[in-house]
Amino acid sequence: xxxxxxxxxxxxxxxxxxxxxxxxxxxxxxxxxxxxxxxxxxxxxxxxxxxxxxxxxxxxxxxxxxxxxxxxxxxxxxxxxxxxxxxxxxxxxxxxxxxxxxxxxxxxxxxxxxxxxxxxxxxxxxxxxxxxxxxxxxxxxxxxxxxxxxxxxxxxxxxxxxxxxxxxxxxxxxxxxxxxxxxx
Amino acid sequence: xxxxxxxxxxxxxxxxxxxxxxxxxxxxxxxxxxxxxxxxxxxxxxxxxxxxxxxxxxxxxxxxxxxxxxxxxxxxxxxxxxxxxxxxxxxxxxxxxxxxxxxxxxxxxxxxxxxxxxxxxxxxxxxxxxxxxxxxxxxxxxxxxxxxxxxxxxxxxxxxxxxxxxxxxxxx
Numbered sequence: 001x002x003x004x005x006x007x008x009x010x011x012x013x014x015x016x017x018x019x020x021x022x023x024x025x026x027x028x029x030x031x032x033x034x035x036x037x038x039x040x041x042x043x044x045x046x047x048x049x050x051x052x053x054x055x056x057x058x059x060x061x062x063x064x065x066x067x068x069x070x071x072x073x074x075x076x077x078x079x080x081x082x083x084x085x086x087x088x089x090x091x092x093x094x095x096x097x098x099x100x101x102x103x104x105x106x107x108x109x110x111x112x113x114x115x116x117x118x119x120x121x122x123x124x125x126x127x128x129x130x131x132x133x134x135x136x137x138x139x140x141x142x143x144x145x146x147x148x149x150x151x152x153x154x155x156x157x158x159x160x161x162x163x164x165x166x167x168x169x170x171x172x173x174x175x176x177x178x179x180x181x182x183x184x
Numbered sequence: 185x186x187x188x189x190x191x192x193x194x195x196x197x198x199x200x201x202x203x204x205x206x207x208x209x210x211x212x213x214x215x216x217x218x219x220x221x222x223x224x225x226x227x228x229x230x231x232x233x234x235x236x237x238x239x240x241x242x243x244x245x246x247x248x249x250x251x252x253x254x255x256x257x258x259x260x261x262x263x264x265x266x267x268x269x270x271x272x273x274x275x276x277x278x279x280x281x282x283x284x285x286x287x288x289x290x291x292x293x294x295x296x297x298x299x300x301x302x303x304x305x306x307x308x309x310x311x312x313x314x315x316x317x318x319x320x321x322x323x324x325x326x327x328x329x330x331x332x333x334x335x336x337x338x339x340x341x342x343x344x345x346x347x348x349x350x351x352x353x354x355x356x
C-alpha cells in the first residue's frame with residue numbers, strides 16, 4: 001500500500017512538471033524512479049522508452065504503465081497511469097474556461113518561455129549522460145556509435161518518423177543478436 | 185451519447201497513434217473535420233496550450249478536446265479512451281515476456297535499441313530548442329542553466345522552476 005501511494009505521488013509530480021512531449025518526461029522520471037527511489041535501473045527506464053515509443057498509444061502513458069507494472073503488476077500500472085494524467089485533467093480544465101485571458105497574459109507567457117529553455121537544458125544533460133553511459137558501458141564502442149549516427153541521420157536528414165527509427169533499431173538489434181549467438 | 189462517442193474516438197487514437205503526443209495531432213484534425221466538436225482554429229489553440237502547460241502534450245490535448253466538447257465528463261471520457269489501449273497493451277506485453285522467458289534475448293536486442301532512443305531524445309531536444317531559443321537572452325539562460333546543473337545539484341523540478349522565474353525576469 002505504501003509503495004502504491006509513493007508510486008502515485010512520484011507520477012503525479014512527474015505529470016505536473018512535464019512540459020511538452022513524452023521525452024520531456026525522462027529527466028523527471030530519472031530523478032524520481034532511478035536516483036531517488038532506486039526502483040528502476042537507468043537501463044530499464046531507457047528500455048521502457050524504447051518499447052513505449054513503438055507500441056500503440058502515446059509514450060508518456062506507455063512508459064507510466066510500464067514502470068507501474070514493474071513495481072506492482074497490473075494495479076501498479078493503473079495507479080501510475082492515473083497519477084500521470086491527473087495533473088493534466090486538473091490544470092487543463094481549470095484554464096480551459098479562462099483560456100483567452102491566459103493565452104494573452106504576458107507574465108504567464110514569459111514564465112512558459114523560460115520553462116521551455118529549462119526543459120531543453122535538462123534534455124541536453126540527459127542526452128549527454130545517457131550517451132556517455134551507453135558508450136562507456138559497451139565493450140564494443142563502434143556498434144552503439146554507428147547505430148546512434150544512423151538514427152540521427154535518419155531523423156534529421158531523411159526525416160523518418162521516430163516510430164520507424166525504433167522499429168528499425170529493433171530489427172537491426174534482433175539480427176545482430178541472432179548473428180552473435182550463431183557465431184558463439 | 186456524446187460521452188460514448190468521445191470515448192470511442194479517443195480509444196481509436198490511443199490504439200492508432202504511435203509515438204509522442206504530437207502523433208495524435210493528425211487524428212485530432214480528422215475529428216475536427218468529421219464532427220462539430222471543435223473548429224480548426226480551436227484545435228490550433230489547443231496545440232499551443234497543450235505544449236506549454238504542465239502534463240504530457242498528448243494527454244493535455246485529449247483533456248482539452250473532451251472538455252471543449254462535453255465539459256468535465258467529456259474530458260474524463262476522452263482521457264479514459266486514450267489511456268485504455270496503452271494500459272491493456274503494455275500489461276499484455278509484460279505478461280507475454282514473462283511467459284516466453286525470452287528476457288535475455290530481449291535484453292540483448294534492447295542494448296542495440298538504446299543508442300537509437302538517445303538519438304530520439306536528441307531530436308526532441310532540438311525541437312524544443314528551436315521553439316525556445318529565439319534571442320540572445322534565451323541563449324544566456326540556457327548556458328546559465330547548464331552551468332547551474334553542473335555546479336549545483338538539484339532535481340529537475342528545481343531547474344524547471346528556476347528557468348520559469350528567469351523567463352519572467354527577462355521578459356522573454
